Amino acid sequence: MKAPTTAVGSQHWLFKSEPTEFSIDDLQRVGREAWTGVRNYQARNYMRDAMQLGDLAFFYHSNCAVPGIVGIGRISRKASADPTQFDPDSAYYDPKSQPDHPRWQCVQLGFERKLKRCISLHEISQKAAALGNLALLQRGNRLSILPVTAPQWNFILSLE
DNA sequence: GCCAACGTTGGC
DNA sequence: GCCAACGTTGGC
Numbered sequence: 672m673k674a675p676t677t678a679v680g681s682q683h684w685l686f687k688s689e690p691t692e693f694s695i696d697d698l699q700r701v702g703r704e705a706w707t708g709v710r711n712y713q714a715r716n717y718m719r720d721a722m723q724l725g726d727l728a729f730f731y732h733s734n735c736a737v738p739g740i741v742g743i744g745r746i747s748r749k750a751s752a753d754p755t756q757f758d759p760d761s762a763y764y765d766p767k768s769q770p771d772h773p774r775w776q777c778v779q780l781g782f783e784r785k786l787k788r789c790i791s792l793h794e795i796s797q798k799a800a801a802l803g804n805l806a807l808l809q810r811g812n813r814l815s816i817l818p819v820t821a822p823q824w825n826f827i828l829s830l831e
Numbered sequence: 832g833c834c835a836a837c838g839t840t841g842g843c
Numbered sequence: 844g845c846c847a848a849c850g851t852t853g854g855c
Binding site for chain 3: 813
């Protein structure tokens, strides 16, 4: 018997986005968005190797007045080649990536809902003891896509 | 705007 | 493979 694969939609993630670039309101308006432009190998590996259709993700506003979690999205398409890597006009163009061996991948994130209120990084930091080693709170973390455990997910949502 | 904490690049 | 230089992230 084959080992069971990870159940569809059973995992949780956190996606960072600068609201001046792409906010939760933008996601709500367009409904779904290909998460292009990730140029970090670890973040890519999370998308390419781990994310399953239906996984849930916190939508986090970074580099803004009140950084924090503002909404929820859901993986609506599994990873595929990020087209911006082949577009010379794109800010994310990667001349070293070959079309037959794409270096970068992206998933599609669908809008699920906005939180009733922003759960700020400040507030999350204050609850650090209850959250264990939440990747978001790890020192020096700069990844734009982070894993969240089910207990962490449930605890953060309970703050809403 | 500052700056700590990275990840990446490229010379050697 | 080492590592200095450089670029980026992102909170503050």
